[in-house]
Amino acid sequence: MPHLVVLYTPGVDAGCDMTALCRKLADTMLAVRDEAGRQVFPTGGVRVLAYPATHAAVADGSGDHGFVYFNLRIGRGRSAATHKAAGDALAATAREHFAPLLQTRRLGLTLQIDEGQEVYDARFGNLHPLFASKG
């Protein structure tokens, strides 16, 4: 955690560098601060994964409409203000990135943040320790 998964219709990446967007979104997450000015998301926990769909359908099929869905899953217990800060920052980053494409085509963009309600949670890799001193 936090994991940001981006699902999108085929062809969206033809008009837009999605790898660059992933990096921007990760940087945006790293920059989020809580009310006390502390980094909200630990550096080693920030992950963005983007997946173009292989098959898709949007709306009533009346045009070549695209869609990008951003789903951020975070741990429980953060404040509503932090949720809003994170969501607004990510949406602003995505909006800016897609601005040129939105001039040329119709695109649905939705961003949602979920608090994980997991009944089991384990981390057992070797990435977090590398960033332990960086928050």
Add this chain to the structure above:
Amino acid sequence: MPHLVVLYTPGVDAGCDMTALCRKLADTMLAVRDEAGRQVFPTGGVRVLAYPATHAAVADGSGDHGFVYFNLRIGRGRSAATHKAAGDALAATAREHFAPLLQTRRLGLTLQIDEGQEVYDARFGNLHPLFASKG
């Protein structure tokens, strides 16, 4: 919202046109009506994304068994009757589409509807306005 994400084992699409299925599922969602006869899902919000897995394992590995998982995420607050109407309609569409394939191979088919419990929700594309007058 609503988002229908379809995850399936590799090779299922060899026996079945998944792009056509996505369109049928989207049309099914558009046709769902509530108790008062109103369209449940706004046209501009209907999205179906299908993803074949790159790697998979099913059951005990005793045969080339396939699996398709349909997950529909919708907004909160709709009635149980609407949930059932949407689920039954989507399952009927999928069942009909897979009927030929089910004659030739074993396939697990599961459809679940989740109500999103998101703590942040933003839409910032230009697709919804196009359909605003169509519900």
Add this chain to the structure above:
Amino acid sequence: MPHLVVLYTPGVDAGCDMTALCRKLADTMLAVRDEAGRQVFPTGGVRVLAYPATHAAVADGSGDHGFVYFNLRIGRGRSAATHKAAGDALAATAREHFAPLLQTRRLGLTLQIDEGQEVYDARFGNLHPLFASKG
């Protein structure tokens, strides 16, 4: 149910046989027993699907860090002890499988179990009956 979905950064599968991992994880799920010694997950319901991301970003981008996320979705109502048994067993299987790769690179590994809170659930394939007698 249960569905185990594995999402990972591009390139992780270059150092690791992910199809073999899926099979090991499915076998691990099949071997989970509850407090009374009964098989927890019905054979015909065990599914593992793995998806390499097409685009990704991890942490602060300071190295070629990888990430693998295991999300198991199960039905409601199982005990905390069963959740822990399933989670610990799956994490042990994954840890062993990734041990060689963890010698050569940084990899974040997270495993979470969610209880589905679906408002609609239908199974309509022909796979479950094949295993009905096997639990």
